[in-house]
Amino acid sequence: MSFERVSGPLHLGPWFGRTLGRPAIWSAVVYARVRYGINLLQPNPLEAVAHSRVPVLLIHGEDDRNIAPRHSQLIAAAAPDHVTLWLVPHAGHTMAWAAAHREFEGRLLSWFTTHLRTQDNISNSAAVTSF
Secondary structure (H helix, E strand, O other): HHHHHHHHHHHHHHHHHHOOOOOHHHHHHHHHHHHOOOOOOOOOOHHHHOOOOOOEEEEEOOOOOOOOHHHHHHHHHHHHOOEEEEEEEEOOOOOOOHOOHHHHHHHHHHHHHHHHHHHHHHHHHHHHHOO
């Protein structure tokens, strides 16, 4: 994803990050490793979600030019049993609420209500079985 992110603000398309933008990305990777001791290329949301059982709600604008919607689609496909994906029509990066504020609020509240209720049931049954 990082190679594509470099291209977004420049409105050049993903090819730029994979070609001409590559030196800037590698400079940032080396700087972060030397200065902070972290590997910017190590985080992997796809692997994290695939190896987790934690419910995840992904909200992604279909018109996002910063992070391509296919990234969320790949993450959702990796764990369909606990990942919910909502692709928001006519929404750019972080613009889902602006594009569909009523539906955004309804989906978000519904998702949390469902998953908090599920978590309460797990906690209650764990408490009951521990007696």
